[in-house]
Amino acid sequence: MPGGRLTQQERQQIALGLADGLAYAEIARRLDRPTSTVTREVMRNGGPTAYRADLAHRATERRAQRRRQAAPRGAAAPEQAYGRDAEAVREYEETFTTVMMASGMPKMMSRVMTCLTLTDTGSLTASELVQRLQVSPASISKAITFLESQGMVRRERDERRRERYVVDDDVWYQAMIASARSLTQVIETARQGVGILGRDTPAAARLENTARFLDFVSESTIRAAEQAREILHTKTETTSGGTAEPRSDRG
Incomplete structure (x- = not known):
């Protein structure tokens, strides 16, 4: 798999792939690149509807030039914890x-x-x-x-x-719970509309179906998030050698 920066030719292929409605994964497969590389390239250069190969190439060159100018001569990259590769x-x-x-x-x-x-x-x-x-x-x-x-x-x-x-270790649990509970007001408002529009009318039926659907999704999301945290939640311990190892709180 090729490494390094994308070439201008590769960016043109990305633009053609987007114009043809191809998914990022398919474009990446054709370029023999990771999907994340293509996704990052498109999102940082206008998104799928505004991506232009020539503009993206010039923007990348400008960013690289700014980084070179900002870095003091002879300065080494900041030392990374746990021996990580800074780049x-x-x-x-x-x-x-x-x-x-x-x-x-x-x-x-x-x-x-x-x-x-x-x-x-x-x-x-x-x-x-x-x-x-x-x-x-x-x-x-x-x-x-x-x-x-x-x-x-x-x-x-x-x-x-x-x-x-x-950012807590269970940040995604908290976010999912908050998102699920934010549907409560939508559900309640939809059910209020049923009475206002008339229970036997098409519009009221649509609102009732909306409320039932969101209610089911909300309860299922909360239940699944709680079960997943109970079973999968891990904490990180640091060993005497300075490496971090995950451990489960559950037996």
Whole structure:
């Protein structure tokens, strides 16, 4: 499988594949590239409807030039914990961010979520996020407010009274529960409409079916999330050799 940066010819093939309505996986197969590479390339360059090969190629060259200019001469890459490959970690951060964006999360919220998730402590202060992502404090504040409303992060104070933003180990459980419960108001409103529109009318029947469907999905999601956490939830222990090993809380 070829490595390195995408060539301009490969970007043209991606653009043709998108124009033909091909899935990312099929485009990647034709290029003999990972699907994540194609997904990241498209999402960071306008998305599937606005992707242009020449514009994407020039944008990639500009980003590479900015990174070279920003890095002090002779400066080594920051040392990574647990002997990680710094370049591999950076590439993975981009992939994770792209996947979050593809799921519907806005770009800045995706970047903050990725940064917190891939931090071993699972928590950072606002100033640490600003420094890592090279964005304004206002951007961080807006992203945290959004993520907090979705149950993805929480706030706490450390021993120095600084506010820290935390991603818990069961963040996806919390997010799924919050999402399922957010349907409650939609369900209740739909059922109110049944009485207003007349129970025996087509519109009321449509609303009743909507309420029943969402009610079933909500209850099933909550039940499945609770069962999955009970069975699969793991915590990380650090061995004496400095490596992290997952363990299950369940016997």
